[in-house]
């Protein structure tokens with residue numbers, strides 16, 4: 001089916017359809033090329049925090065275990081906060097054919113460390129197309145902020161002469177590092193499963209993996225109950241500011 005007739009057939013939003021068509025073709029190519037069970041995947045973990053304090057690192061670890069458990073795959077993880085290793089990371093980027101950048105959202109922005117690293121990279125010249133995917137996670141449940149970043153990610157691989165292989169989006173991650181090992185493992189189970197799925201399918205198919213545990217907006221009742229908390233928070237910040245100004249004077 002041609003791209004145009006595919007859009008006409010389903011009659012949905014054009015951009016979504018374009019991406020879906022892209023994923024379907026990519027998935028078909030991967031299955032045809034026989035790379036299904038032997039992916040050498042490189043993941044750059046882009047939190048500015050070290051791995052023993054980072055939720056992104058926990059997710060990446062679960063994803064890696066899931067991918068390697070799927071058989072025959074090798075996953076290497078590099079932590080971008082280690083700036084003194086960037087020369088090596090650039091070489092790794094250059095020679096890898098399957099790459100994922102995983103990162104949190106801070107104050108509705110993607111980490112500076114990722115943007116800086118991106119600026120150091122040269123577009124690839126090789127004819128073998130490199131696939132780049134993303135894992136994006138945030139502490140809040142609302143998906144609006146995550147969706148804006150996802151749109152940007154769709155463009156990024158083309159700057160580097162690579163193909164986009166989708167974004168896995170996860171909200172509500174604030175409390176991930178809390179609780180027992182068992183509870184944490186349970187929370188990370190979806191990442192384990194997605195790791196296995198990604199190395200088989202070669203893409204994060206939007207319909208299957210995006211926006212798990214996110215909401216577009218909070219409910220009306222959430223607004224009603226959270227309003228008093230916001231007033232209390234505002235009053236508390238006023239007091240804290242006064243105390244700090246008094247200390248400085």
Ligand SMILES: Cc1cc2nc3c(=O)[nH]c(=O)nc-3n(C[C@H](O)[C@H](O)[C@H](O)COP(=O)(O)O)c2cc1C
Nearest residue numbers: 047054055056104105106107108138139140173174
């Ligand atoms: C200063 C600060 C700002 C944050 N801003 C956002 C935000 O805008 N949206 C969001 O969903 N989560 C936000 N979070 C939550 C983080 O995205 C979340 O805790 C994430 O899991 C941190 O990942 P890391 O531990 O790998 O750095 C913020 C956290 C902090 C400390």
